[in-house]
Amino acid sequence: MHESAKVFLALRLGRWDFSVDATALLNFAAAFLLLGLLWLITRRLSLSPRSFGQNLLETAVEFIEKQILQPAGLDKAWLPLCLSAFLYILFTGLPLGVLGLLGPRAGLDSAVSNINGTAALAVLFFAISLLVRFKKRGWWGFCKSLVPQGVKGPVVILLLPIEIISQIFKPFSLAIRLFANMSGGHLLLISILSFTSIFNNIAVWLASYGGAIVIIFFEFFVCVIQAYVFTFLGASMIGEAVSEATEKMLR
């Protein structure tokens, strides 16, 4: 899919390619759409909310606080990051559905249906969790936190690489999960819509586009679930780094 992304602005810095292609443009479009909506909502905030947008935003904030931060053991200071991640994935994922009918043919894509985009977000959360863990415990505490509780002697040598690998695999699984779930729907859309190019028949066209519309609605649902799952797992990684349990484990 992304191999066919159209380049709008070619930017090269040595051997690094920073070109703005359709995927990057769609990401920015989704980001600006999100920020525009947030600006519109926050412009008319009131103590007794009457607008649908404010209710929705407050519901999202409450949801992230109650369903993501509290189970992950994080305080409210992490809410903006988690809210941003949730909304960003949601808004970059939703155009995938909205533009799904057009997307596969026009080369449109989004960050969450591109392994590079999901990997960037997953690695960002992983890096934050590592930084937090390092900042909270220092170098020695950081190393000790990689060893499970109660493990001593030569077993540490055996378990330490496994623990390091499991930690590295966390962002990997996070990225793959989001990418696979989001691009799965995308592939399904492509498959269904490809029938229209194979069979030049009005019935096939109607069935293909009808099916595609159904899948688009399903994609909305999947997108919300995946935004929640990604944010929750990312927050859990950070929560694990700052939690009391880890501190007790270190003692």
Next chain:
Amino acid sequence: MFKLEINIIFWTLISFGVVCWVISAKIYPVLAKMMQERADKIAGELASAERQNREADALRQDLEERQRALELAERRILSEAREKAKTQADAQLKALQAEFRALRKTKEEDLRRVEDDFSRNFEEHVGQMLCAACEKILRVELTPEMQQRILQERLEELKKLKEF
């Protein structure tokens, strides 16, 4: 096949960073402040409602106590009024009874006096008529002793007749 695309990673991080910065710096503080204000307002209103509820409870208890006191006072006043009325009624009844008795006594005495006067007059007139009748029938002049005796006998007969 996986292909590393630096531009996607870079622009994804940039766009996410922009979103994160705007939300952290501009959107969330305003929203959090407003939500906190609302939470404070709700908490304040709840506290106020709780305080008013307590005050209302205290007022209701006070009112109930006052009502109980008033009911007791009412019962006491009614009881006292009944007692007083009963006493007054008894006193009036006794006074009336005494008055009635005195009046009755007076009237009885009057009646007795009238009866006595009547008897005396009657005896005197009847005696005189009897004596005059006896003198005419017998053609004798009766002595005062005889007159007295005849009169006495007739009066006794009259008494017996009255008793009968």
